[in-house]
Amino acid sequence: MGKQMEFNQEAMDMLRATSRTFFIPINRLPAGLKEAVASSYLCMRAIDEIEDHPRLSSEAKVDLLRSVGAILEKSGGDMELRTAFDSHQSVLPEVTLRMGEWAGLAPPSVQSIVYEKTATMAKGMADWVSKGWNIHTEEDLDQYTFYVAGLVGLLLNDLWEWYDGTKADRQLAVGYGRGLQAVNIVRNRKEDLARGVDFFPDGWEWEEMFSYARRNLAMADDYTNRIESKPILDFCKIPLTLAHGTLRALEAGKTKLSRDAVKRLVRKITGEYSESY
DSSP states (O other): OOHHHHHHHHHHHHHHHHOHHHHHHHHTSOTTHHHHHHHHHHHHHHHHHHHTOSSSOHHHHHHHHHHHHHHHHTTOOHHHHHHHHGGGTTTSOHHHHTHHHHHTTSOGGGHHHHHHHHHHHHHHHHHHHHTTTOOOSHHHHHHHHIIIIIHHHHHHHHHHHHHHOOOOOHHHHHHHHHHHHHHHHHHTHHHHHHTTOOOSOTTOOHHHHHHHHHHHHHHHHHHHHTOOOHHHHHHHHHHHHHHHHHHHHHHTTOSSOOHHHHHHHHHHHHSOOOSOO
């Protein structure tokens, strides 16, 4: 096995370790698009680990995220990112420390897109960390979910067009990302409150957040239903179907979607049985 193949396998192993939900649809993508989407996911997961890190101070998070954003805006390479992370090597996870490598996984013709959107996300995350994630209105929630998830939808849109010319609706793409993130907010409510973060706008209870999630998932459904390219459609269906299933489980009072339920849903979409869950 050549070095590139070994690295690609390392990247997919890291993807499997950090997100079982996205591992399956990414692993099923055709060559080229697979590496581009994997690179995007791992880079964004790398900065997400900084934003959510339990042992880093808010000041350290803001500094790191803004440094990452500035480096990526200049299309900085692996060494610059490693230098930025150097003083926090003992606490940052491997997916973050190797971010420069993941950024280089995407085909050269699309790396600038991955850099640009990840830089914007890093700077947006830094702003929200500096504000203590204080969300008071639905507009605040929309702004936060845009930076941490809506941008993912826009990045995917760019990758779809790069791959086979697919032009998907950008507003609906933001709704796709927001819908998945809203389900995560509901699912992680207890843990977020335990760390002193409340993503529910003032006066909102469960029903309002469920409604917000449903509205955005409806946009995600519309987004997916308009896509004609089979590999892209297959990719979009899996996380979206799992998000719908998770929301139904949460509304029924369960803490999450069961492992068996996840396997059934994935098999229904793909026709395949997966042990990745």
